[in-house]
Amino acid sequence: MDKKMTRRTWMKSSIAALASMAVLKEMPACAKIEATQGMSVAKASKVYMTKEISPASLVRIYEALGRKATGHVAVKISTGEPGGHNFLQPALIKDLVKEANGTIVECNTAYAGRRSTTEEHLKAAREHGFFEIANVDIMDAEGDMRLEVRDKKHLQYNLVGAHLKDYDFMINLAHFKGHAMGGFGGVLKNQSIGVASSHGKAYIHTAGKTSEPAELWNNLPEQDAFLESMAAAAQAVADHFGDKILYINVMNNISIDCDCDAHPHDPELQDIGILASLDPVALDNACLDLIYAIQPTEGNNNQPLVERINQLHGRHTVDYAEQIGLGSKRYEIITI
Numbered sequence: 001m002d003k004k005m006t007r008r009t010w011m012k013s014s015i016a017a018l019a020s021m022a023v024l025k026e027m028p029a030c031a032k033i034e035a036t037q038g039m040s041v042a043k044a045s046k047v048y049m050t051k052e053i054s055p056a057s058l059v060r061i062y063e064a065l066g067r068k069a070t071g072h073v074a075v076k077i078s079t080g081e082p083g084g085h086n087f088l089q090p091a092l093i094k095d096l097v098k099e100a101n102g103t104i105v106e107c108n109t110a111y112a113g114r115r116s117t118t119e120e121h122l123k124a125a126r127e128h129g130f131f132e133i134a135n136v137d138i139m140d141a142e143g144d145m146r147l148e149v150r151d152k153k154h155l156q157y158n159l160v161g162a163h164l165k166d167y168d169f170m171i172n173l174a175h176f177k178g179h180a181m182g183g184f185g186g187v188l189k190n191q192s193i194g195v196a197s198s199h200g201k202a203y204i205h206t207a208g209k210t211s212e213p214a215e216l217w218n219n220l221p222e223q224d225a226f227l228e229s230m231a232a233a234a235q236a237v238a239d240h241f242g243d244k245i246l247y248i249n250v251m252n253n254i255s256i257d258c259d260c261d262a263h264p265h266d267p268e269l270q271d272i273g274i275l276a277s278l279d280p281v282a283l284d285n286a287c288l289d290l291i292y293a294i295q296p297t298e299g300n301n302n303q304p305l306v307e308r309i310n311q312l313h314g315r316h317t318v319d320y321a322e323q324i325g326l327g328s329k330r331y332e333i334i335t336i
Contacts, residue, residue, distance in 0.1 A: 044330040045282035051273040053252050055095040061276045062096055062171070064336050067246050071168025075102035075134070076190055078175060079125045082114045083262030086253035087128070088175045094133040100171055104130050107140045107161045107194065109260065110201035110213040139163035144197035147240050151232040151324040154207040154225050158192075158236035159200030169244040170237075172280070176249040176287045178256035178305050181205070182227065183314020184291075185258050186284040187247040188321060192233035204229045224316055231321040234280065238326060247283050248276040251290070256308050270300045281327030285318050 048064045050057045062069075075097050080087030097104065108121055115121040118141040125136045139161025147158040174190035182189055193201055203211040207225035210216065220226070238245060251272035257264035272290055277283040288309070294302040309315060322329050 043328075044332045045277055045279035045328050046334055047275055047277045047279075047282055047286045047331045048334050048336055049273055049275045049286075050336050053092070053250065053271055053274055055092055057274060058093065058096045058248070058250070059099050060336060061248065061274050062099070062246070064334075065246050065276055065278060067243070067278060069100040069102065069169045069171055069246070070244075072166060073100045073102040074105040074137075074164070074167040074170045075100065075173055076105050076170055076194055077130075077173050078190070078194065078259040079104075079106050079115065079121070079130060079136070080128055080259045081109075081262045082124050082127065084257075084259055084264050086175070086177065086255050086257075086264055086267065087259040088173065088250055090129040090133045092250070093173060096171070096173070097134045100169075102134060102171060103167075104134050104136045105139050105161075105163070105167070106136070107196060107201070108138060108198040110198045110205065110216055111260075113260075113262065115260075116198065116213075137163055137166075139195070140197035140200075144199055147236040149232050149236045150239065151228075151235065153232070154221075154229045155203065155232050156208065158233045159197050159203055159211060160195050160237065161197050161200075164195065164237075164240070170241050170246075172245060172247045174247075174249050175253070175259055176251045176275075176284075177254050177258060178308050179258040179312075179314075180261065180308075181312070182230065182317060183309040183312035184284075184288065184305070186249050186287055187280045188234045188284050188317055189230060191237045191247075191280065192230040195237050196233060200233070204233050223313055224320075227313065227317040228320045230317055231324060231326060234321065235324060235326040238280065246276070246278055247280045248274065249283055249287050250274050251287060254291075254305065256305050265304075268301045268304055269294070277331070279327040279331070281318055281321045281329055282331035284321075285329045286331050286333065288315060288318065 144159045174187045179185040199211040202216040206219040207221035207229045209219040254269040
């Protein structure tokens with residue numbers, strides 16, 4: 001395969017193949033938000049939620065977590081592939097970034113596009129307005145570094161941007177939406193694929209077969225192996241930071257496509273709110289439950305996203321992340 005194949009071209013030709021590789025499993029029509037029913041609340045992770053999506057509410061939910069970002073703070077977002085428009089906007093996140101005195105961090109992509117090289121990636125970040133609110137660091141601009149992984153079922157290590165070592169604290173600030181390969185993207189994806197260098201992305205996407213981006217598309221694994229690799233990589237980043245990390249999902253502009261898509265499908269869901277936790281598994285699970293619980297109506301149709309998640313067995317990422325000890329799927333929602 002030509003290594004210059006664009007992500008969009010590849011998606012059109014292979015999403016059906018990805019779906020067929022997935023272990024298809026019927027999911028419940030909805031999952032109760034009261035996930036701790038029949039359990040001790042003390043055993044459930046706290047997930048804070050606000051329906052207000054604004055700069056002020058983003059700061060409030062960060063403060064509600066009770067874990068102050070200190071030292072050199074990385075704010076991990078998606079800078080968004082040029083052409084797309086659903087990524088978290090600088091105007092929304094600026095107050096939080098300034099409150100934490102943070103640096104916006106990203107890594108280069110493993111597919112051909114405007115963010116596959118540091119020079120073009122920085123240009124894209126500037127075009128999208130992120131330099132107007134903070135410094136932007138492409139963490140693999142000077143290569144990558146290895147992190148130990150606890151779960152070695154597929155990966156022997158995690159390849160992340162070399163600049164990760166420069167940061168004392170991470171705010172994992174994710175845009176919750178669909179994804180053409182993982183079914184959905186939230187904090188687990190933002191911390192695995194998102195923190196991985198371009199070579200690390202190839203390594204995760206191929207479940208350890210290769211770290212060469214040019215060889216990625218010819219080495220796609222069985223679907224669950226990819227999802228499990230994401231969980232293992234996310235755990236490696238969590239282990240690296242220890243208690244110096246927190247997690248936020250913004251549920252707005254919820255397309256079935258990721259912000260890495262230059263031509264994403266228009267959102268078919270209404271905005272839901274902002275959720276945050278110190279447990280990334282509980283957080284992504286709570287967001288999934290909110291999506292599944294929606295009763296479809298005109299202008300608020302969850303079925304395309306639910307079908308994509310089910311087709312790609314997306315919830316397995318959360319299941320496996322819990323299995324390997326990254327966090328718990330059990331949670332209680334605390335409205336602020």
